[in-house]
């Protein structure tokens with residue numbers, strides 16, 4: 748594990764240098780973007796190495812994995828506080844598994860799912876099992892790719908009045924995934940996400956949409972240039988063989 752730890756420490760320095768560079772290029776404040784380590788392809792030993800390397804925010808795309816890793820980490824003494832978010836497709840029958848465990852659910856991709864989360868949260872608040880509404884992000888499909896989940900911009904505009912009334916969720920921002928392979932297409936996808944956010948935030952006084960969760964291993968610099976506040980990095984964090992361009 749020592750060699751692995753050295754490799755991901757070194758990689759973290761490279762990632763942070765690129766994050767700082769993109770923030771500077773876009774005249775944004777240092778520290779205004781958070782880096783999530785997406786641990787879906789690795790086990791708890793690699794997560795422990797990542798914690799040692801300095802990461803404190805993790806993302807999982809399957810509820811069972813999130814629950815399993817949190818359980819294994821709970822057995823480890825003297826860990827600094829770490830946060831896990833749910834970033835993947837969430838089926839309604841798995842909602843209960845992540846409530847109270849995922850600090851934020853990034854992948855609320857439909858009104859139906861938002862309502863299902865909200866009603867379960869409210870039930871749990873009433874029974875005293877949960878203290879507060881669940882922080883969530885609304886997943887938007889701004890690239891128009893049919894294979895991607897999420898609200899289309901028009902669906903999101905139409906659903907927003909109802910979404911903003913749901914008492915069991917606290918909407919904190921938007922999330923998207925860009926098409927793979929072309930950085931300029933990715934960049935315009937991120938710009939569209941920011942514009943959609945600005946439009947919705949203006950229309951709904953009091954609604955906080957500060958978080959923009961976008962940017963992955965291949966396109967996080969572009970995402971930061973377009974206002975990302977949280978980049979979700981998997982391979983570039985955990986795979987020493989991944990080529991950071």
Ligand SMILES: *Cc1c(COP(=O)(O)O)cnc(C)c1O
Nearest residue numbers: 785808834963964979980981982
């Ligand atoms: C896997 C995954 C990531 C990380 O992808 P990489 O290309 O490995 O950085 C980010 N977001 C979501 C939703 C994912 O499923």
